[in-house]
Amino acid sequence: MAHSIxxxxxxxxxxxxxxxxxxxxxxxxxxxxxxxxTEAESISDLFSKLPSVIQDVLDANGDARAGSVVPYELITQSTAEPQARVA
Structure with missing residues (x-):
C-alpha cells in the first residue's frame, strides 16, 4: 500500500x-x-515574508484560521515594453 507524501x-x-x-x-x-x-524588493523576499504577514492579518482580523497553517497561492505579473533598437 503506497502512501502519498x-x-x-x-x-x-x-x-x-x-x-x-x-x-x-x-x-x-x-x-x-x-x-x-505588502511589498518587497524581490519576489523571493515577498515569498519569504508572506507566511508571517498572512498570519498577522488573520490574527488582527479575528479570522478563525489564525495560528494554523494556511496555504496560499501567489500569482505574479510583470509587464515589460520591448526596447527599440537604435540603428
Whole structure:
C-alpha cells in the first residue's frame, strides 16, 4: 500500500496577486480574500515574508484560521515594453 507524501489541505488557499511596480521597483502583493497589502524588493523576499504577514492579518482580523497553517497561492505579473533598437 503506497502512501502519498503530498497531502491536500482541507483549507482552501488564499489567493494573493503580486504586481511589479516599476516606478517604486518593488513587488506589491494584495488579496481580495483578506485585507492584505505588502511589498518587497524581490519576489523571493515577498515569498519569504508572506507566511508571517498572512498570519498577522488573520490574527488582527479575528479570522478563525489564525495560528494554523494556511496555504496560499501567489500569482505574479510583470509587464515589460520591448526596447527599440537604435540603428
Amino acid at each position: 503530498l497531502r491536500k489541505s482541507s483549507v482552501p488557499p488564499i489567493v494573493i496577486r503580486a504586481d511589479f511596480d516599476v516606478e517604486a521597483s518593488v513587488w506589491v502583493a494584495q488579496s481580495d480574500e483578506i485585507p492584505l497589502v
